[in-house]
Amino acid sequence: MSESVKAKKKSPAAESTSAEGTTGEGKLKRAKSEAALPALGFKGMLRWAWTQLTSMRTALFLLLLLAVGAVPGSLFPQRPANPSVVTQYIKDNPSYGQLLDALQLYDVYSSAWFSAIYILLFISLIGCVTPRAIAHYKAMKSQPPRTPKRLSRLPEYGTLALPADAGIPASKAINDAAGLLKKRGYRVDVRDVDGALPSLGAERGFLKEVGNLVFHTSLIGVLVSVAIGGLYGYSGQRILVEGETFVNTLVGYDQFTPGTNFQSSSLQPYSMQLDKFEATFDRESPGKAGQPIDYTAEVTTKENPDAPGKKEVLKVNDPVSLGGTSLYLTGNGYAPMVTVRDGDGNVAFQGPVTAKVQGDNYYSSVVIKVPDAKPEQLGFVGFFLPTAFVTETGTSFSASPELFNPQLSLNSFYGDLGLDKGVPQNVFELDIKDLKPLNARDLAAGGITLTPGATVDLPEGKGSITFDGVKKYIGVDIHHNPGQLYALIFGFLAVAGLVMSLYINRRRVWVRTGTHADGRTMVEYGLLARGEDHRLAGEAAALREIFAREWNVPETPDTGTTKAVSSSTSKDQ
Amino acid sequence: MPVINETLGQYSELFMLLAAGTYTVAFIAFAWDLAKSSKMLRAVDLKAAASSANEKVAVAAGRVSDGLGAPDAGGPAGRAERPTSGLTVEGGTAAGDMKYGGVRRAPARVAVALTVLGVLIHGAGVVTRAFGAGRVPWGNMYEFLTTGAFVAVAVFLIVLIRRDLRFLGTFVIGLAIIMLVAASAAFWTPVGHLVPALQSYWLIIHVSIAVLSSALFTLTFAMSILQLLQSYRQKNLAANRADNLGFMRLVPNALSLENLSYRINAIAFIGWTFTLMFGAIWAEKAWGRFWGWDPKEVWTFVIWVVYAGYLHARATRGWTGTRAAWLSIVGYACVIINFTLVNTVFNGLHSYSGL
Ligand code: HEM
Numbered sequence: 001m002s003e004s005v006k007a008k009k010k011s012p013a014a015e016s017t018s019a020e021g022t023t024g025e026g027k028l029k030r031a032k033s034e035a036a037l038p039a040l041g042f043k044g045m046l047r048w049a050w051t052q053l054t055s056m057r058t059a060l061f062l063l064l065l066l067a068v069g070a071v072p073g074s075l076f077p078q079r080p081a082n083p084s085v086v087t088q089y090i091k092d093n094p095s096y097g098q099l100l101d102a103l104q105l106y107d108v109y110s111s112a113w114f115s116a117i118y119i120l121l122f123i124s125l126i127g128c129v130t131p132r133a134i135a136h137y138k139a140m141k142s143q144p145p146r147t148p149k150r151l152s153r154l155p156e157y158g159t160l161a162l163p164a165d166a167g168i169p170a171s172k173a174i175n176d177a178a179g180l181l182k183k184r185g186y187r188v189d190v191r192d193v194d195g196a197l198p199s200l201g202a203e204r205g206f207l208k209e210v211g212n213l214v215f216h217t218s219l220i221g222v223l224v225s226v227a228i229g230g231l232y233g234y235s236g237q238r239i240l241v242e243g244e245t246f247v248n249t250l251v252g253y254d255q256f257t258p259g260t261n262f263q264s265s266s267l268q269p270y271s272m273q274l275d276k277f278e279a280t281f282d283r284e285s286p287g288k289a290g291q292p293i294d295y296t297a298e299v300t301t302k303e304n305p306d307a308p309g310k311k312e313v314l315k316v317n318d319p320v321s322l323g324g325t326s327l328y329l330t331g332n333g334y335a336p337m338v339t340v341r342d343g344d345g346n347v348a349f350q351g352p353v354t355a356k357v358q359g360d361n362y363y364s365s366v367v368i369k370v371p372d373a374k375p376e377q378l379g380f381v382g383f384f385l386p387t388a389f390v391t392e393t394g395t396s397f398s399a400s401p402e403l404f405n406p407q408l409s410l411n412s413f414y415g416d417l418g419l420d421k422g423v424p425q426n427v428f429e430l431d432i433k434d435l436k437p438l439n440a441r442d443l444a445a446g447g448i449t450l451t452p453g454a455t456v457d458l459p460e461g462k463g464s465i466t467f468d469g470v471k472k473y474i475g476v477d478i479h480h481n482p483g484q485l486y487a488l489i490f491g492f493l494a495v496a497g498l499v500m501s502l503y504i505n506r507r508r509v510w511v512r513t514g515t516h517a518d519g520r521t522m523v524e525y526g527l528l529a530r531g532e533d534h535r536l537a538g539e540a541a542a543l544r545e546i547f548a549r550e551w552n553v554p555e556t557p558d559t560g561t562t563k564a565v566s567s568s569t570s571k572d573q
Numbered sequence: 574m575p576v577i578n579e580t581l582g583q584y585s586e587l588f589m590l591l592a593a594g595t596y597t598v599a600f601i602a603f604a605w606d607l608a609k610s611s612k613m614l615r616a617v618d619l620k621a622a623a624s625s626a627n628e629k630v631a632v633a634a635g636r637v638s639d640g641l642g643a644p645d646a647g648g649p650a651g652r653a654e655r656p657t658s659g660l661t662v663e664g665g666t667a668a669g670d671m672k673y674g675g676v677r678r679a680p681a682r683v684a685v686a687l688t689v690l691g692v693l694i695h696g697a698g699v700v701t702r703a704f705g706a707g708r709v710p711w712g713n714m715y716e717f718l719t720t721g722a723f724v725a726v727a728v729f730l731i732v733l734i735r736r737d738l739r740f741l742g743t744f745v746i747g748l749a750i751i752m753l754v755a756a757s758a759a760f761w762t763p764v765g766h767l768v769p770a771l772q773s774y775w776l777i778i779h780v781s782i783a784v785l786s787s788a789l790f791t792l793t794f795a796m797s798i799l800q801l802l803q804s805y806r807q808k809n810l811a812a813n814r815a816d817n818l819g820f821m822r823l824v825p826n827a828l829s830l831e832n833l834s835y836r837i838n839a840i841a842f843i844g845w846t847f848t849l850m851f852g853a854i855w856a857e858k859a860w861g862r863f864w865g866w867d868p869k870e871v872w873t874f875v876i877w878v879v880y881a882g883y884l885h886a887r888a889t890r891g892w893t894g895t896r897a898a899w900l901s902i903v904g905y906a907c908v909i910i911n912f913t914l915v916n917t918v919f920n921g922l923h924s925y926s927g928l
Pocket of ligand 1: 498
């Protein structure tokens with residue numbers, strides 16, 4: 001420890017001179033080589049750049065830069081999470097919205113600059129870890145370093161004197177010490193057993209550095225695993241109304257995000273049917289009434305079209321695994337069932353309409369498109385309220401998330417819905433630009449208000465709409481990520497390495513024995529730590545204890561004798 | 574679903590109030606201790622100065638004998654735990670080993686006794702809250718704050734068993750009071766059920782480790798601030814300038830503070846690594862992806878990287894000491910941001926966890 005402290009204390013001066021030295025040297029070399037040997041200069045520069053990049057300071061700098069670089073991603077909306085919010089944000093902030101986009105601040109984690117930081121960091125990491133691994137491998141194979149002349153200079157030092165009549169000569173004492181240290185996990189090398197001053201060097205704690213290397217290498221492993229997930233994984237979403245079935249083919253998805261190397265043949269055609277969905281809401285806690293306390297979806301799954309169905313329960317925090325993917329319950333809402341008859345009196349639409357949750361207590365928006373209606377196509381826009389409540393001023397809201405007073409309030413339109421043009425449309429939006437209104441609050445016919453079972457005729461004989469009842473739907477996320485298991489394994493490896501690195505201590509011990517003029521066998525020992533080691537003194541005490549026990553030396557608190565003995569031993573050298 | 578017991582919930586709030594009150598008295602006692610004991614130490618110093626001539630001789634003798642190869646005067650025991658203690662400045666700071674002993678400080682004893690009383694009441698508050706809600710008491714901001722403050726004080730008291738860190742009392746108890754007050758004033762929430770997204774055993778694992786690590790970071794934050802003050806003061810003392818931070822007499826030298834806070838930060842860093850990983854595992858279970866750069870995830874990552882930077886700094890020349898202390902402080906600032914701004918202002922998947 002004291003060694004490293006000394007080094008640190010010296011460092012500012014040493015550092016600056018050496019830094020100047022290298023840059024100065026580099027410049028000189030470059031100046032020379034530009035005249036004669038450009039290739040060498042280039043190489044020199046590369047080497048210089050490499051030394052800089054793999055230095056501890058650069059690693060630290062890049063780490064801090066990574067921390068700073070990650071922050072904007074929490075300040076500005078991010079495209080991968082929320083593309084529509086980003087679009088809105090740019091619209092709302094015309095002055096700097098575009099500028100932020102140019103700086104890739106809506107795609108921070110895939111931006112050029114963020115990638116540059118972490119790629120540099122990992123290059124630095126590899127450049128750091130590789131030579132250290134090689135050096136450590138060599139250190140593990142080589143013998144502990146030679147015994148220093150003055151053990152007393154070491155941060156921990158002690159002596160023992162074995163009485164002359166104990167019958168333990170210097171050579172036996174050193175072998176005993178070697179045995180004891182080996183038992184304690186030290187690698188031991190005994191020197192000069194039969195000389196006047198036999199000694200030993202011992203070292204332990206190689207796993208500290210191994211831990212450090214495992215930790216850093218595992219971080220690379222985590223990064224690679226994440227990359228694998230991005231390349232070979234895929235994810236998608238599907239809304240399922242009670243009774244509907246999702247089949248794992250591309251057309252089964254409402255939205256699908258493939259990884260870079262995705263192949264549609266890798267989708268296994270399993271299926272999942274939503275039998276029933278139940279949401280439980282808090283009815284008792286004051287101030288919290290209406291808060292959801294449980295969502296449970298009962299589903300029937302089939303591994304493949306011919307397999308028997310299997311009943312399973314899908315819950316939040318409890319996904320269902322199927323065909324190498326996992327299915328998650330990520331949302332839910334109400335799907336009013338409606339029947340629309342057209343002007344000719346035929347049923348032009350019948351079924352559930354998924355209502356998109358917009359506000360408190362499942363205040364949801366509804367869009368119904370009826371392209372099959374004849375002679376005119378029909379469209380409806382409005383709201384679904386599970387527990388409708390109208391204030392005195394006429395605004396309606398939902399008073400509860402449960403179906404106490406379900407109500408559909410709609411405006412209706414007719415005309416060309418534009419669905420035949422082949423332009424993809426959002427099912428949750430109706431473009432009313434080219435449509436003629438039929439029902440609206442400000443028209444003579446008024447808006448449509450429906451309770452279950454009720455039917456309303458549209459004006460001008462355009463047809464009718466019936467509110468048949470309410471079903472529930474769930475939003476399901478489907479994910480396949482082949483990298484995540486590896487990320488987990490590397491993550492745990494990293495922690496294991498970290499703990500090893502922080503809590504194993506790399507220590508060296510030297511012991512020297514000799515025979516005093518008065519016949520006693522003198523033993524001195526010293527300890528040195530590499531790196532932080534606040535338990536070195538504890539180890540020294542422990543060693544003293546086992547030595548004393550082995551040789552039956554009574555512990556003498558009298559340091560005076562120890563001092564005298566030890567100085568005589570060292571003078572003997 | 575467990576049954577909500579509102580009566581217990583009300584008892585819990587009463588306990589929290591009582592705890593905050595007890596802490597306030599403890600805080601005053603700790604502050605009194607800082608003021609009084611440093612005055613006393615100053616008197617001791619002045620007396621010692623009279624006989625300093627002798628001491629200097631002794632020190633010189635020690636050095637000489639060291640050169641001759643004798644163990645240093647204190648022997649192994651004197652070096653125990655802190656081989657670097659040889660670097661302490663000449664007086665003006667408390668013992669670097671932060672062991673009990675020496676002067677008896679009555680106000681500090683009163684302060685610790687009150688803190689123990691406070692933490693017992695506080696613990697009762699946390700436990701009644703847990704039973705009132707029929708689940709772990711860390712499901713919303715109010716509960717994070719009240720339970721977090723409890724853990725911070727408890728960790729402080731546990732460390733006190735082995736090390737004399739009573740000089741940190743004003744900081745730790747002050748922070749606990751702020752947390753309790755903020756919980757009751759800004760984030761008050763009655764006992765209630767958990768939303769489905771939080772109903773997972775990962776809530777127990779992930780959040781408890783996060784709270785524990787944060788408590789440790791709280792200790793090192795306080796120590797790093799004191800380290801900065803002390804190293805400023807030590808420079809002043811070394812240059813024979815006036816000592817304008819007299820109360821810092823009670824505080825050990827900057828290097829000892831740095832070493833101990835490094836050890837605590839190392840434990841907390843491992844804890845935070847687990848927080849991050851378990852958070853990722855939970856995110857995979859709940860949302861289907863283990864990492865999505867949600868604001869909460871971003872800041873958890875930022876905190877992790879800053880403390881990784883701190884650990885690196887300790888091994889980088891020119892970055893130990895003051896700079897490392899600043900990194901530890903910045904790291905804690907990020908912990909605070911992660912808890913306050915990210916939960917309330919930034920919009921993310923975690924937003925439901927609070928209010
Ligand atoms: C991905 C970025 C990195 C992270 C998150 C990271 C994290 C850490 C952590 C937490 C420690 C302390 C625990 C231990 O001793 O194992 C550490 C130590 C260390 N790191 Fe890194 N590191 C990163 C990159 C690097 C790079 C690029 C280098 C090389 C330039 C490096 C070199 C070292 C060294 C030499 C130590 C040992 C320090 C000691 O002796 O106490 N690390 N790193």
